[in-house]
Amino acid sequence: MRKETENRRNGESGNRHRLIARHSLFAIGFLLLFGGCQQAQEPVLVGRPEGPYRLELALSPPQPHARQQTTFTYRLTETKTQRPVSDLQILHERAIHTFIVSQDFRSFAHTHHEDFFPLTPQDTAAAQFHFPYTFPQAGTYLIAGEFTHKDRSWVKQFTVNVEGSHTGPPGEVIADPIRTKTFGQYQVSLTTSPDPPVVGHDTELVLHLTRDGTPVSDLGLHLGTEVHMASWRLDGAHFGHQHTYTPAMARMMAMMSDHTSNPTHMAKMMVQLMRGPAQQAYWGPTLPVHHVFPAVGVYQLFFECAPGGKPLVLDFMVRVEDYSEGADTTVHSIVPPQAATEDTQ
Template sequence: MNNRFIRIVFVVLFVFGLTGRNHVFAETVGGKGHQHENMQYMPSMSEEETVASIKTEPEHITAGTPATIVSSIKDRQERPITDLTVHHDRLVHVVIASQDFSVFAHIHPEDFGSVTSEMKKTAQYPVKYTFPKAGRYIVGIDYAVKERPVSKHFSVHVAGGPEMGSPKKDMEREKRFGDLDVRFSPVQEHITAGKEVKLSYLFRKNGKAVTDLEPYLSAPMHLAIISGDLTRFMHTHGEIPGEAPMGHAEHMHMTVPKQFGPQIDVHVVFPAKGLYQIFGQVGYQGKVILTSFMVEVE
């Protein structure tokens, strides 16, 4: 049986911050893939980096049909990396978003059953997902090797229908998500590429400050930041105001109060100008609240 390969070249970055608390985007080279014959997606590697790929089952994905995404993580000699570090309660985090930003998911192999010894031995970690619309998606994966977090991403095309629309520019700064009213405030009036910016989230309910937010996967907030052209991706985490800034190792094993609020801050360095969609997830009353805001970087 003939296999088909889609190979996409990426610059794959270990996620080190410029100031010890910032996070760096994983970024594609040129933003375009080269189509070959097998539905496998593989970035390139450099001398210090791991090699990750994903494959989909079935090979050709159709909207509305359940699919399995298998992440494979190897070293430079193509040997499975069998000792990933658990970070934020999971071995591998998988983030999925559609190009029109109407679809978002943050899932893990553990969501579908126990991580088996065979998964660890082969360093292949499956997740299940049904893509609801046809079009282009970004699939980001995050894992850690020897306490060093790594972020990589891939572009996946889904056939069938209905087709997704075009991204819409939405600069609204106050929205309701579930039972919560959320005000999103970049501290700087203008966000400049290459410079740190603080983003603040203020949560209210019925006009009152919410002080009983809950941790989600051992963080005050998980955030996926994606450029409008899907060529840049970052998975980062919020901080509670007044706490000491954390490095990446501390972020992976951070201790979060059982309840907190109403404000969560995020420190980010955007690598290039353009539009970015910021998806945030925070715990509240046993549920996960998903937020979505857009910024423009100059």
């Protein structure tokens, strides 16, 4: 099911320190990051970076227009053989996860072929997947397609220029550090450990949700997990996609830190865990996610969860700092490894 949100810049009062990244600099960052991507829209776009897989994206019409439906069609092949990748692994109930964000981060969507059409044997054999999407406004969009094959997840990225009349001048991307916000009837706070996050080190991000002042206790599963997090740095670089940090994941991480298992084997185990039947570990009001931010900067985060079984999209920003000698990078997790060794499912 496709979800979109308008970024809310409302939060509770407090000290604000805002960094303004001008729209023109952001657009330049997009072009530098995705050099070779299309200014005049091409019939078939090729996902970047290059690698053992080639993900092509065809748009119909080739030049999308705001508020008019566009059909996305993926074709996934092996780069060397050009054969279709016909044995994709289904991760969190979908073959390819697609994340679409506008360059001002005011529009966000997470969508899939299976949200609109059954996945047929013919689709799988041809490694072709399609779905409709309507861009809400003109401008430049960043698209990330994520798939899993042979127990490893891959991300291919595209930029798409959407035509249409602008309702106003180009917007500014504002780095907003507010950690408590209101989304309809929900009040949501975000904490991180360590705070601030440190580049290259594990960070635990914890959401705390209340509904009309009462802690949420009826979170449901959404696409096989309690929460999905999509993240980009404000220049459009360093896309990331994470999920709930469960006791089972904490147990695996503890094994890795104790050097009791090969990291490659552990990565495969993590994929197998996410491919398995969905098991709910959290009903609220807190939701933990782990992520390693790869570079210094301000990141836009989108969280998708389902309180009361209804999809809800939350947006926050965090500033990631460089490591300095003596910095405390300890993660004070709400899911300690010793608790994770018990069977909590």
